[in-house]
Amino acid sequence: MAELISIGEALIQFNALTKGPLRHVSLFEKHVAGAEANVAVCVSRLGRSAAFIGRVGDDEFGRNIEAWLRAERVDTRWLRTDPAAPTGIYFVQRGYPIPSKSAMVYYRRGSAGSRLSPEDVVEEAFQGARILHFTGITPALSQSAREACFKALGLAQDNGVQVSIDTNIRPALWPSLEEAAEVLMPMVEKADILFTDPTDSEILVGENEPEKILEVFRGLGVDTVVVKLGERGAVASSGGEKARAEAVQVSVEDPIGAGDGLAGTFLACQLAGRNLFDSLRRATLVGSLITTVRGDQEMIPLLKDLETVYRYYYP
Numbered sequence: 643m644a645e646l647i648s649i650g651e652a653l654i655q656f657n658a659l660t661k662g663p664l665r666h667v668s669l670f671e672k673h674v675a676g677a678e679a680n681v682a683v684c685v686s687r688l689g690r691s692a693a694f695i696g697r698v699g700d701d702e703f704g705r706n707i708e709a710w711l712r713a714e715r716v717d718t719r720w721l722r723t724d725p726a727a728p729t730g731i732y733f734v735q736r737g738y739p740i741p742s743k744s745a746m747v748y749y750r751r752g753s754a755g756s757r758l759s760p761e762d763v764v765e766e767a768f769q770g771a772r773i774l775h776f777t778g779i780t781p782a783l784s785q786s787a788r789e790a791c792f793k794a795l796g797l798a799q800d801n802g803v804q805v806s807i808d809t810n811i812r813p814a815l816w817p818s819l820e821e822a823a824e825v826l827m828p829m830v831e832k833a834d835i836l837f838t839d840p841t842d843s844e845i846l847v848g849e850n851e852p853e854k855i856l857e858v859f860r861g862l863g864v865d866t867v868v869v870k871l872g873e874r875g876a877v878a879s880s881g882g883e884k885a886r887a888e889a890v891q892v893s894v895e896d897p898i899g900a901g902d903g904l905a906g907t908f909l910a911c912q913l914a915g916r917n918l919f920d921s922l923r924r925a926t927l928v929g930s931l932i933t934t935v936r937g938d939q940e941m942i943p944l945l946k947d948l949e950t951v952y953r954y955y956y957p
């Protein structure tokens with residue numbers, strides 16, 4: 643069985659080849675994406691085993707996603723094909739309206755992935771697993787997806803599986819930020835590993851200063867807290883340890899997906915038994931690398947390549 647179980651929605655991303663508003667873009671690249679799928683692929687490339695739980699449509703995009711995940715050695719036995727709904731897609735608008743940022747335009751309402759339900763979450767997937775991972779996106783997709791997350795939390799507890807959550811709040815997916823906090827906080831309090839950032843933490847606990855964020859979530863019982871700080875790197879706290887890692891300086895093409903690469907690398911390093919600082923520094927390095935190209939997964943390195951680039955930046 644897989645060491646890591648990732649549960650969520652895998653989508654097809656159409657990434658603009660030119661910068662500016664989508665109405666002026668004619669050409670796009672197609673990529674497989676989705677936060678939890680990105681993490682599963684990252685963990686697999688870095689030498690650990692991963693499985694993905696979710697739904698795709700009975701269409702070419704769904705078949706694309708399944709084939710991609712299988713090629714990445716992600717276990718897809720719990721990826722269901724839903725004949726009643728299409729695979730979700732989204733477009734990446736680059737460099738507009740903020741020149742250095744990307745914006746996402748989703749077409750996922752009523753998608754197969756949003757129809758994730760408790761029946762998709764089976765105990766067999768948790769037997770022998772070490773980490774369950776999902777993000778705040780999944781419970782925002784639908785009531786049934788929310789119930790699937792709660793079932794997964796229960797099965798993780800029953801089977802001695804650690805819980806990893808990335809808060810990843812997408813305001814467009816929630817009726818209100820208050821509802822986002824109301825739904826996510828009971829889940830966060832069950833987490834063993836938490837990834838968050840100052841914006842999400844402000845919504846959840848009213849704190850946006852990194853050290854205070856670490857303190858508050860550790861006080862809620864979360865064993866390991868990682869605060870993502872974008873181009874400033876990340877800070878983390880676990881047990882009696884604290885760590886800080888700076889992001890490496892790269893030429894940024896598209897920042898989307900960096901946080902998933904950071905989370906996936908950190909989890910792979912933890913599965914490999916690395917300490918907090920080594921895990922965090924490698925995680926921020928991969929997060930930086932991902933921003934150098936279009937697509938969320940293309941620059942996730944293999945384990946041997948990660949060690950090569952790590953020695954380059956940290957001789």
